[in-house]
Amino acid sequence: MNLIEKLRHLDVPGPTITSVTKPFWEGVASGEFLIQKCGECDKNVFYPRTHCPHCWSNRLEWTPASGKARLKTYSVVHHPGHPGWQDVAPYPLGIIELEEGPSMLTQLLVDSPEDLKMGDALHVKFVEVNEIWRPFFERDSSRD
Amino acid sequence: MRKRQRSEAAIVGIGELKPVRYTEGATTLSLIAESVRLAAIDAGISKDEIDGLLVGPQVGETPQHVPATVSEYLGLSPRMSNVVDLGGATGAGMLWRAQAYIDAGMCETVVCVLANINEKGKTPRSPNRNPIREFDVPFGASGANTSYALLKKRHMEEYGSTQEQFALIAHWARKNAQLNPDAVFYRQPASVEDVLNSPLIVDPLHLFEIVMPVGGGTAVIVSSKKEIINRHKHSPVYILGAGEKVTHRAVSQAPSLEKAPLSFAIPHALEQAGLHVEDMNLLSLYDCYTSVVAQTIENARLCEPGQFGEWMKHHSFGFDGDYPLNTHGGQLGFGQADLAGGMSHIIEAVRQLRHEANSRQIKDAKYALVTGNGATLSEAAALVLGGEA
Numbered sequence: 001m002n003l004i005e006k007l008r009h010l011d012v013p014g015p016t017i018t019s020v021t022k023p024f025w026e027g028v029a030s031g032e033f034l035i036q037k038c039g040e041c042d043k044n045v046f047y048p049r050t051h052c053p054h055c056w057s058n059r060l061e062w063t064p065a066s067g068k069a070r071l072k073t074y075s076v077v078h079h080p081g082h083p084g085w086q087d088v089a090p091y092p093l094g095i096i097e098l099e100e101g102p103s104m105l106t107q108l109l110v111d112s113p114e115d116l117k118m119g120d121a122l123h124v125k126f127v128e129v130n131e132i133w134r135p136f137f138e139r140d141s142s143r144d
Numbered sequence: 145m146r147k148r149q150r151s152e153a154a155i156v157g158i159g160e161l162k163p164v165r166y167t168e169g170a171t172t173l174s175l176i177a178e179s180v181r182l183a184a185i186d187a188g189i190s191k192d193e194i195d196g197l198l199v200g201p202q203v204g205e206t207p208q209h210v211p212a213t214v215s216e217y218l219g220l221s222p223r224m225s226n227v228v229d230l231g232g233a234t235g236a237g238m239l240w241r242a243q244a245y246i247d248a249g250m251c252e253t254v255v256c257v258l259a260n261i262n263e264k265g266k267t268p269r270s271p272n273r274n275p276i277r278e279f280d281v282p283f284g285a286s287g288a289n290t291s292y293a294l295l296k297k298r299h300m301e302e303y304g305s306t307q308e309q310f311a312l313i314a315h316w317a318r319k320n321a322q323l324n325p326d327a328v329f330y331r332q333p334a335s336v337e338d339v340l341n342s343p344l345i346v347d348p349l350h351l352f353e354i355v356m357p358v359g360g361g362t363a364v365i366v367s368s369k370k371e372i373i374n375r376h377k378h379s380p381v382y383i384l385g386a387g388e389k390v391t392h393r394a395v396s397q398a399p400s401l402e403k404a405p406l407s408f409a410i411p412h413a414l415e416q417a418g419l420h421v422e423d424m425n426l427l428s429l430y431d432c433y434t435s436v437v438a439q440t441i442e443n444a445r446l447c448e449p450g451q452f453g454e455w456m457k458h459h460s461f462g463f464d465g466d467y468p469l470n471t472h473g474g475q476l477g478f479g480q481a482d483l484a485g486g487m488s489h490i491i492e493a494v495r496q497l498r499h500e501a502n503s504r505q506i507k508d509a510k511y512a513l514v515t516g517n518g519a520t521l522s523e524a525a526a527l528v529l530g531g532e533a
Contacts, residue, residue, distance in 0.1 A: 013286075015278045047279045047397075073298035073401065076347035081287025090347070093285050095294055095396050105294075105396035107283045113347075118301045134282055 003088065003109070007129045012084035014132040021048045023062055029133040033067045033124050035100060036060040046102035067124035069096040069137060072103060076113050096122055096137060109138040120144075153243045154373050154380035155529070157187025157255075157365030160491050162326045163479035166264040167359030172205045173217050175259035179361035179484075180218060183255060187365045188375055191218065194365070196245055196254030197225040198238045200483045203271065204261075214257070224251040231518020232430055233388070234258060235362070235487035236525035240386035242366040252369050259361025260482035276394040288432070289354060291395040291520040293346035296435035298401045300348060303450025305438065307348065311339035312453075313434040314352045314476055316461045321473025323463065323504040328356055328479035353434040353476075360481030362491055381497045384419070384511075385528035387412025395520035405524035406515055407443040417528035419511060421446060424528075426496050426512040427467060428489040431474040440515055463504040471496065471504050486516045490527070497531030 001009075017025050024047075027034040036045040038052040039059030051058050074094040080086055092113035097103050109125055110116060121143035127136045159182025161175060176199070184191060197220060199210045206213045211225035224245045230237040235258060242254035270277065285291065299305050318334040321327035334342075334352055342351040366383075367373065373380050387409035392398045414421060421444050429440045438452040446467075447455035461469040472478050472492035475485045493512035495501045501509075509531065516525040 012284070013281055015282045016273045017278065021278060047275050049275075073294045073301065075290055075293030075297050075349075076344075077284060077290055077293075078343070078347060079289075079345045080284060081289065082281070082284075085284045085286075088284075091284060093283060093290055093294065095401075103396050103398075105280045105283055105285055105394065118298075129282075132282070136283070 004127060006088055007127055010084055010087060010129055012082060012130055014130060020050055024048045025132070028126060028135050031126055033065045033135055034062050035065045035098065035102065037063045044098070044100035044102055046098060046104055066099045068099040068140065068143070069122045069124070071116060071118055071120040071122060072097050073118065074108060074113065074116050092116065094137065107136045109136050151243050151247050151383065152368040153246045153366050154382050155239070155364060155494055156367045156372055156376050156380060157183040157189065158491050158494050159183030159186060159363040160488070161259070161361045163328055163358035163360035163481055165262070165328060165356070165358055167261040168263070170261050170359065172202055172259055172261050173214065175261060175359065175361040176214055176257050177218055179259050179363040180255055180257050183363035183365045186378070187367070187372065188377060189253065189365070189372055191220065193372065194220055194253050194255050195223045196242065196251035197222040198228055198242055198254060198256040199225070200234050200258045201227055201229045222251065224254070230390070230516065230523040230525060232432055232483070232486040233516030233518040233523045233525035234483045235490050236514055236516035236527050237388060239364065239366065239383055239490060239527055243383050246366065246368045253365065253367040253372060255363055255365050257361070257363040258484040258487050260359060260484055262357055262359035262481070280394050280396060288520065289346045289349060292433045292435060293349045294395055295401065295521060296433070297348050299435060299438065299450070302402065305450065305453050307340055308336060309453030309456065310353060310434040310438060311336045311350070312456055313431070313437045314339045317431060317470060317474040317476035320462060320471050320504070321477025323471070324473050324478065327473040327477050328358055329473065329477045349433060355432050355475045355480035355485065358479035358481050360479065360484055362484045362487035364487065364490060364494070378498045378500065379532045381494050382530045383527055384530045385413040385416030387416070387526045389524045390522060392522050393519055398521065402449065404439055404443055404521045406440055406517060406526065409524040409526040410444045410513070410515065413513070413526040413528045417530070419528060421513065424511050424513045425468065425506050425509040426471065426493055427469045428493045428512050428514040429470060429474070430486055430489060430515045430517040431470060431476050432480065432485070432517065434476070436517055436521070439521070440517070444513065463501070463506050468506045471501065471506065489514050489516070493529050497529055
């Protein structure tokens with residue numbers, strides 16, 4: 001079974017989706033990566049919320065993100081906190097900075113994590129895990 | 145920021161349970177009760193003299209109404225009670241709050257208590273339904289190990305710090321634990337090589353760089369009553385300065401991966417005390433992971449950012465060293481009874497400043513820096529404690 005197949009069959013927790021974050025996960029399920037932009041201060045915001053953490057405006061608007069990001073740091077999980085992930089361990093996790101500014105945590109789909117470097121170019125790759133589509137990231141060799 | 149007014153309140157009692165790998169036949173409330181009982185005996189006071197209560201959150205048994213539940217169980221009727229919820233910084237956060245509530249005239253004698261069971265085969269799963277649960281966990285990042293591995297890796301990449309440098313911190317914790325018969329790793333020293341040969345749990349963190357979860361509990365009593373302080377058979381210990389800072393919850397949302405909240409809290413505490421970090425006779429630094437000690441050394445400005453490894457090479461960290469560090473073994477050597485783990489750094493500082501640390505007593509110990517750290521380098525508290533002995 002290849003990795004994408006293995007991931008699909010994992011028995012692991014999905015997101016605890018709220019009425020505020022639902023559009024984000026619906027976007028991911030239909031192949032769209034949405035973040036929010038503040039209608040007052042123009043800053044981009046992730047994770048989705050009702051108030052801009054920079055200026056407290058409540059006028060946040062959904063906007064498509066480029067899906068491009070850079071690696072800030074990573075780790076390789078050998079012993080997952082939740083046993084459901086064991087089938088794909090060891091697997092790399094990263095904190096990435098989206099091209100639009102905000103940071104997020106994600107799983108990295110790379111063959112040799114030991115070659116990862118801070119600042120590596122990444123691109124979103126939607127992956128289905130336990131019936132929920134999730135925005136993982138992979139290398140973007142076109143931007144190295 | 146200004147120099148702290150000298151408070152009348154002093155630390156007059158400490159109670160600490162010997163940590164056990166797994167608890168049997170205990171509840172969190174029973175461990176809280178025993179910790180408080182020991183602290184009251186140490187202080188030489190009766191339960192009716194306690195009129196303030198600070199407790200921590202309890203994920204399992206008592207998610208709400210914790211002060212009322214603990215008061216009822218112990219037959220206490222506090223005039224002030226509250227929950228302090230700062231993860232590993234809770235203990236340090238409790239101490240300055242106890243003093244502040246006393247100084248505000250709300251109460252005179254406060255017990256601060258944290259305890260936790262650890263039952264074999266029962267890993268409590270967090271009931272969180274908040275952003276970290278929604279946006280970190282679904283990617284495979286459950287538990288603190290992944291977050292601290294990300295932070296450690298960033299330090300290594302940013303500054304070129306090495307695995308050997310981090311392993312030295314675990315080695316010193318185990319070494320100091322050999323003078324503490326209560327430590328879970330008593331009679332189990334570990335060399336730098338042992339640390340590096342222990343399994344990678346989340347690369348770059350090895351098993352021996354991560355605290356061992358245990359069951360246990362600790363309580364500290366703070367009082368301003370002259371009569372209690374004078375009756376006390378131990379010399380009082382004072383809170384000379386405190387600092388606190390909260391910056392984020394999930395590591396992915398940290399405003400900076402380099403500037404941890406302790407870099408704000410420690411200078412604040414030292415400035416309040418009117419002291420310099422070099423005046424400290426004990427560094428009682430929160431150590432859930434080796435990398436947290438590394439960053440705390442840098443946040444305390446004992447060396448330049450990124451230079452902890454080089455700095456440590458030139459110093460010695462036992463009770464008889466030039467920078468005594470976590471002389472009880474730290475949590476890496478002593479064990480971490482959940483939130484009570486952070487309180488162990490306070491208990492050891494009090495022992496040292498009372499000059500009651502027996503075979504590991506630091507000569508002429510007068511001042512200690514205590515730090516606490518919660519979540520993912522998110523919640524920070526620092527205290528400067530001073531003794532009279």
